[in-house]
Amino acid sequence: MMHGFSEAQWMAYVDQELAQPDRARIEAHLKECPDCRRMCGELLTGHRLFSESALRLEEDLRVADEEVERVVALGMMRLNEAPLLNRIDQLLSALAPICGSAAAERSMKMAALEAANSSVHGLTESHWPDFVSHLSANVALLCGCAAGSLIARTGAQLAAGEVV
Amino acid sequence: MPAKFAFEMPVAALSREQEAIEHYQDSRTDAAFEALFRALCPRLLLYFTVRGCDAGVAEDLTQNVMLNVYRHSGMVRDRSLFRAWVLRIAHNELVQHWKRLGRQVQTIDLDSCTAALLERAATHPGGCAVEFAEAMEQLLPQERQVILLRYVEQLEYREIAAVLEVPIGTVQWRAFVARRKMAGYFRRRVV
Numbered sequence: 001m002m003h004g005f006s007e008a009q010w011m012a013y014v015d016q017e018l019a020q021p022d023r024a025r026i027e028a029h030l031k032e033c034p035d036c037r038r039m040c041g042e043l044l045t046g047h048r049l050f051s052e053s054a055l056r057l058e059e060d061l062r063v064a065d066e067e068v069e070r071v072v073a074l075g076m077m078r079l080n081e082a083p084l085l086n087r088i089d090q091l092l093s094a095l096a097p098i099c100g101s102a103a104a105e106r107s108m109k110m111a112a113l114e115a116a117n118s119s120v121h122g123l124t125e126s127h128w129p130d131f132v133s134h135l136s137a138n139v140a141l142l143c144g145c146a147a148g149s150l151i152a153r154t155g156a157q158l159a160a161g162e163v164v
Numbered sequence: 165m166p167a168k169f170a171f172e173m174p175v176a177a178l179s180r181e182q183e184a185i186e187h188y189q190d191s192r193t194d195a196a197f198e199a200l201f202r203a204l205c206p207r208l209l210l211y212f213t214v215r216g217c218d219a220g221v222a223e224d225l226t227q228n229v230m231l232n233v234y235r236h237s238g239m240v241r242d243r244s245l246f247r248a249w250v251l252r253i254a255h256n257e258l259v260q261h262w263k264r265l266g267r268q269v270q271t272i273d274l275d276s277c278t279a280a281l282l283e284r285a286a287t288h289p290g291g292c293a294v295e296f297a298e299a300m301e302q303l304l305p306q307e308r309q310v311i312l313l314r315y316v317e318q319l320e321y322r323e324i325a326a327v328l329e330v331p332i333g334t335v336q337w338r339a340f341v342a343r344r345k346m347a348g349y350f351r352r353r354v355v
Contacts, residue, residue, distance in 0.1 A: 007340040008333060046343025049299065049350055054315035057296045061213050068205045075227040076198055079234060089235065109260065119260055121231045
């Protein structure tokens with residue numbers, strides 16, 4: 001708090017987002033208080049400097065439209081050529097009730113790292129057996145051997161195209 | 165009334181993103197997803213570049229983020245926090261990337277862009293990266309996080325709170341302190 005106004009109110013005032021009657025109260029106070037006028041000036045200066053330098057940075061690092069189109073095209077291609085995604089989702093659905101969704105996600109990320117040194121999205125068909133093997137080992141450690149076996153069997157069924 | 169700035173934040177890109185987000189959330193079609201990808205791609209590339217990734221890595225991580233968005237966007241409860249949710253995924257992708265490289269992962273390091281920008285400035289003379297990096301060096305890591313998300317990623321305070329998983333009051337306090345520090349730094353430089 002500064003002279004009866006919170007930092008949030010000062011920020012909202014300087015950003016011109018403060019509604020009446022708080023705005024009128026601050027403006028009346030500013031006429032009387034040199035300390036708050038100085039502080040408001042600093043907030044405005046800081047805002048202007050950050051805004052201007054961020055804008056120049058963005059211009060400096062801006063990616064050309066053609067480059068964006070290329071990244072989007074590659075990304076869409078990856079999406080269309082990612083048959084493992086559904087499989088991974090199904091495996092996650094099988095795993096989450098066993099060890100909780102957060103632990104399930106973490107286990108899958110760890111197994112992907114161990115199997116392919118990549119994220120789950122970077123897995124390919126050739127990584128799948130190793131991935132399932134690491135995952136079932138991790139799950140066995142977390143939730144017991146039965147859970148590990150279940151995941152190994154589910155992974156194999158998914159690879160064989162069976163509905164789990 | 166506070167002084168009106170000659171400078172205004174660019175709104176065209178933001179409104180294009182917002183339109184694409186709303187359209188995708190309403191329709192969930194592949195065409196809408198592609199439009200969303202196109203709208204968010206420049207921001208995500210910038211997010212990773214500013215945090216020290218080279219162009220190829222930024223491209224890969226951007227694609228990973230959008231794959232996650234495609235798979236999990238149905239889980240977003242608050243539609244108005246969609247952009248914050250996307251940047252949270254980006255943050256997690258960056259953490260995973262550093263882990264794969266075997267580096268020590270610390271949140272504060274991830275969002276401290278100064279070293280990366282200074283490195284870039286050395287290879288891109290004439291750019292403004294060094295100026296921004298110097299300004300960032302005046303701040304604490306948690307203040308840098310807020311300032312980057314506010315001014316580079318152009319998020320609102322409540323979105324920043326969602327990305328960082330801290331109360332909005334904490335975000336506003338950090339921005340408050342950072343602005344005053346920046347003004348002081350500028351005054352010292354002028355003197």
